[in-house]
Amino acid sequence: MTRDEPRSVLIEVALPLPLFQTFTYAIDDAMASRVRVGSRVVVPFRQRRQIGICVRLDAEKKPGTRIKQALEVPDAEPVVGADLVALCNWIAEYYVAPPGVALRLALPVLLTGADAPRPSQRTRRMLRVTGEAPSLIERDAIFGRAKQQRALFEAIEALGGTTSAEHLRDQLGFSPAVISALEKRGLVVAEAEVVARDPFLSRRIVQTPRLSPTDAQRNAIEEMSAADGAETFLLHGVTGSGKTLVYIELLRAVLSRGKSAIVLVPEIALTPQTVDRFRGAFGDSIAVLHSALSDGERYDAWLALKRGEKRIAVGARSAVFAPVSDLGAIIVDEEHEASYKQGEAPRYHAREVAIMRAHAAGALVVLGSATPSLESWVNAAAGKYRLLRLPDRVAGGKLPKVEIVNLRSRFSGGNGASAPPYSDYDRTISAELDEALHARLARKEQSILLLNRRGYASFVQCDECGYVASCPNCSITLTHHRTPERLVCHYCLHQEEPATKCGRCGGVTLRQRGVGTQRVERLLGERFPAAGIARMDVDTTSGKWAHVEILDRVASGEVDILLGTQMIAKGLDFPNVTLVGVVDADVGINLPDFRASERCFQLLSQVAGRAGRGPKGGSVIIQTRVPEHHAVVHALTHDYDTFVHAEIEGRREPAYPPFVRLANIVFSAVEEDAAMELALAAGEWMSQLLAAGQVEGITLVGPAPCPIERIKNRWRWHLLLKSSQPGTLTKALRFFAERYDPATASAERRITIDRDPVSLL
Ligand SMILES: [Zn+2]
Ligand SMILES: [Zn+2]
Numbered sequence: 001m002t003r004d005e006p007r008s009v010l011i012e013v014a015l016p017l018p019l020f021q022t023f024t025y026a027i028d029d030a031m032a033s034r035v036r037v038g039s040r041v042v043v044p045f046r047q048r049r050q051i052g053i054c055v056r057l058d059a060e061k062k063p064g065t066r067i068k069q070a071l072e073v074p075d076a077e078p079v080v081g082a083d084l085v086a087l088c089n090w091i092a093e094y095y096v097a098p099p100g101v102a103l104r105l106a107l108p109v110l111l112t113g114a115d116a117p118r119p120s121q122r123t124r125r126m127l128r129v130t131g132e133a134p135s136l137i138e139r140d141a142i143f144g145r146a147k148q149q150r151a152l153f154e155a156i157e158a159l160g161g162t163t164s165a166e167h168l169r170d171q172l173g174f175s176p177a178v179i180s181a182l183e184k185r186g187l188v189v190a191e192a193e194v195v196a197r198d199p200f201l202s203r204r205i206v207q208t209p210r211l212s213p214t215d216a217q218r219n220a221i222e223e224m225s226a227a228d229g230a231e232t233f234l235l236h237g238v239t240g241s242g243k244t245l246v247y248i249e250l251l252r253a254v255l256s257r258g259k260s261a262i263v264l265v266p267e268i269a270l271t272p273q274t275v276d277r278f279r280g281a282f283g284d285s286i287a288v289l290h291s292a293l294s295d296g297e298r299y300d301a302w303l304a305l306k307r308g309e310k311r312i313a314v315g316a317r318s319a320v321f322a323p324v325s326d327l328g329a330i331i332v333d334e335e336h337e338a339s340y341k342q343g344e345a346p347r348y349h350a351r352e353v354a355i356m357r358a359h360a361a362g363a364l365v366v367l368g369s370a371t372p373s374l375e376s377w378v379n380a381a382a383g384k385y386r387l388l389r390l391p392d393r394v395a396g397g398k399l400p401k402v403e404i405v406n407l408r409s410r411f412s413g414g415n416g417a418s419a420p421p422y423s424d425y426d427r428t429i430s431a432e433l434d435e436a437l438h439a440r441l442a443r444k445e446q447s448i449l450l451l452n453r454r455g456y457a458s459f460v461q462c463d464e465c466g467y468v469a470s471c472p473n474c475s476i477t478l479t480h481h482r483t484p485e486r487l488v489c490h491y492c493l494h495q496e497e498p499a500t501k502c503g504r505c506g507g508v509t510l511r512q513r514g515v516g517t518q519r520v521e522r523l524l525g526e527r528f529p530a531a532g533i534a535r536m537d538v539d540t541t542s543g544k545w546a547h548v549e550i551l552d553r554v555a556s557g558e559v560d561i562l563l564g565t566q567m568i569a570k571g572l573d574f575p576n577v578t579l580v581g582v583v584d585a586d587v588g589i590n591l592p593d594f595r596a597s598e599r600c601f602q603l604l605s606q607v608a609g610r611a612g613r614g615p616k617g618g619s620v621i622i623q624t625r626v627p628e629h630h631a632v633v634h635a636l637t638h639d640y641d642t643f644v645h646a647e648i649e650g651r652r653e654p655a656y657p658p659f660v661r662l663a664n665i666v667f668s669a670v671e672e673d674a675a676m677e678l679a680l681a682a683g684e685w686m687s688q689l690l691a692a693g694q695v696e697g698i699t700l701v702g703p704a705p706c707p708i709e710r711i712k713n714r715w716r717w718h719l720l721l722k723s724s725q726p727g728t729l730t731k732a733l734r735f736f737a738e739r740y741d742p743a744t745a746s747a748e749r750r751i752t753i754d755r756d757p758v759s760l761l
Helices: 082-094 099-106 136-143 147-158 165-170 176-184 215-226 243-256 272-285 295-306 317-321 350-361 374-381 407-411 424-428 431-442 517-527 546-555 596-608 630-636 640-649 672-691 726-739
Strands: 009-014 023-027 040-045 048-056 123-129 162-164 188-194 232-237 260-264 286-289 312-315 327-333 364-369 386-390 401-406 446-450 457-462 479-481 486-488 510-515 533-536 561-564 577-582 619-624 661-669 699-711 714-723 750-755
Touching: 009 040, 009 099, 023 040, 048 082, 048 099, 082 099, 082 350, 082 726, 099 317, 123 147, 123 165, 123 176, 136 147, 147 162, 147 165, 147 176, 162 165, 165 176, 176 188, 215 232, 215 243, 215 386, 232 243, 232 374, 243 260, 243 272, 243 327, 243 364, 260 317, 260 350, 272 286, 272 312, 272 546, 286 295, 312 317, 317 350, 327 350, 350 364, 374 386, 374 640, 401 407, 401 431, 401 630, 424 517, 431 446, 431 577, 431 619, 446 596, 510 517, 517 533, 517 561, 533 546, 577 596, 596 619, 596 630, 596 640, 619 630, 630 640, 661 672, 661 699, 661 726, 672 699, 672 714, 672 726, 714 726, 726 750
Parallel strands: 232 364, 232 386, 260 312, 260 327, 286 312, 327 364, 401 619, 446 561, 446 577, 533 561, 577 619
Antiparallel strands: 009 023, 009 048, 040 048, 123 162, 123 188, 457 479, 457 510, 479 486, 661 714, 661 750, 699 714
C-alpha cells in the first residue's frame, strides 16, 4: 500500500453492470458509521458516478489493484436487507448473472438512479384559475388573438377551475408552451398535489362473509398452521376447490403471530377477483404490487412494506423480493405458470426463489395449483414437499362435464361428395358448440370461448404455389390482423400491408388460414347479432386497466360470450358461466418443446375449470383434431394423476426435467454464419472442459439451430446442457461465463444462459 491511498476500511460493492465480479472501495470514518451490507454506496467507476450496493464489509485488498475512495453513502439505513442481499447473491450464482444486476431485483427503480438517491412522494402539477371569472368582453381584451390560451383557460374553467397539467397535455392536447404562457400571465397558478391514487385501491371491496372451510380445506389449513417453519407444501386443489380460502386462513395465522407474508400470482391484471378477496380479508394490511403502478407508487408500496406498515405483499413474480421482515409464509398461486420465469437476465424462476427465500427465513411456502408442474409433483412424490389435496369443489359443486368434438373426422372429407359445403362459421364452430352457445344465450347464461391464437388469420397462403407470407426478420409466418388491416409478426412486431398478389408466383388467390380471435369474434357477431361479445387478448388489453374493465363487464352480465386467448383461462370465477368452449385445442400441442403437452393439458384443465362454478353447473366442449392425444384425453376426465404418469414417462428417454436439470445457452448474431460459428466454438470449448474432467456428469446436446431459427433479425443457435446434479451444472456454467473467451461475443454476437428454461424455442 502506498502512502497516497486513504488509510481506511475497505468494502465490497456490487455495481449494476454486466460484469461477473464485485469491486473494492475505501470508505472514511463518517461513511463507516453508516454503511452496512445492503447500503447504497456512490462510487467512481470509469469516470462516472455509479450507485452500487455494499455486499461485504471488511473486504481485503487484492494484490496489484488500486483502491479508490467511495464518494457517498446516501442513506442512514441499508436499502436492502441482509437476507435479500444473500438471496440475490444466490440468484447471481445459480442463474449465472452479474451480482450487481441480480441485486437490482431487490430495489425499486427510483433507488437505482445515480442522481436521485432520495425520491420524494409522487406529486402532480395542478393548474388553478386565479381571480374572478372575466366577462366575455374582458376575455377578448385579455386574450386577443391568443386563441389557444383562451381555449386552455376555458377548458380549466369547465373542469371546475382546477385540473392537472398532465390531463390538459395528454388528454386535451394543449402544448406545454401554451400552459406556461398562461402561467406567466398570472391567469392560472401551478400547485403540487400529492398523488396517492392507485386504481386498485379505488375498486370496490367485496365483503364476502367469512366462509366456513370444508373438511379438506380445514385439514390443509391446520397442517400448514402447525408446520414449524421452513417447509414447502404443494396444495393440489381442483378448480373451484377453494384454494384462496386456504391462503386467506393461512395468512390470518401468519399475521396473528406478528409475521408478514408474500402472495405471488401469475399476473395481477388477470386475477382481479383473487386480489379483491385478499383485500376484502385484509384491507389496509395489503400492498398490491401491480404493473400499472408508477415508479413513485411502487416506491411508496415498497416503503410501507419495509417499515412494516403493510404486512402482506401481493404481486407477480418480482413481489418475491418485497422488503418484508419477519417473513412467515410465501404463497405461490398457480405455481405451474410459465410467467414466473423472468425472460431476461437474471433469468430467475420466482417459485424457486420463493423456496430459497422462505427456507432461509424459516418461513413456509405454499405452492398451489390445479395442475402442478411436473417438477413440483416429483418433489412432492419424493417427500421434499408435503402434498395437500383439495379433491372436490366447494359447496357440493361438480366439475363440469367435458365433451370432445373431433374436427378431423368432420372435415377430412370422410363422407366425400355427400359432405355439405361448410361456411367459415361451420368450420370454426361445430354444430355441438353452436347449439350449446345458442342454449346459453336463450337461458341468459354466459359462455367463455378459448382460442389461443390472436389476430384474424394465423397465416396467408397462395392457393397456386403454397407460398406463405413470413416475417423478414424472424422465421415465423405473419399473422393477418383486421382493424387496422395488417400482416403482423408476433415476435418482432414487424408490420406490412397485406399484398394482393403472391410474393412468389404472382397468383391472385391468397387464402387466410388458421382462424384467430379477431375472426372468431366477427363470425360470432354475425351468428349472434344480439349477443354481448367481448374479446380479451393482447390486442384488446393494451391499456393499463383494460383487463379489469372487460372482466367487470362480464361480472355485471353485460357480456354473454367472453372470447379470448390463454388470458381468460385462469382465476376467473363467474357463477353464471355455464359453458366453456375450446375452439381449437391443438394450438401449441405440436410445438417442438418438451413442455408442449404439459402446457396444453394445463391450459385445457384451467379453462375447463371456469365452467360451472355456480349452482347451475356447467359443461365444456373441446374441439380438436387429435382427440387421442394424452393431454386431451386426460383433460376430458379431469384426471391430473393419470396425465402426469403418462407425461412423465415421456421425459425419461431422452431425459428432460424433472429427471434432469437443463441449461440452454443461446447464441445469436445478425449473420447466419456468425451465429453458427459462435455456437460451434462454444460447443467445442464446453466439450473440452468436460473431456478434461474438470466437470463431470453433464450431457451436451447440440449445438444446433434453435427451433425458431431467427427472431428480430438475429439468427439463433443453442447448446443444451443436461445434468442430474444442479451443483455440477452451476460449476460448468460459471466456468463458461467467466472463462470462455469473451472476444467472440460483442454487441453483434450475443450469448445468453438460461438455467431451468421454461421453453426451448
Ligand atoms: Zn418478426
Ligand atoms: Zn404463389
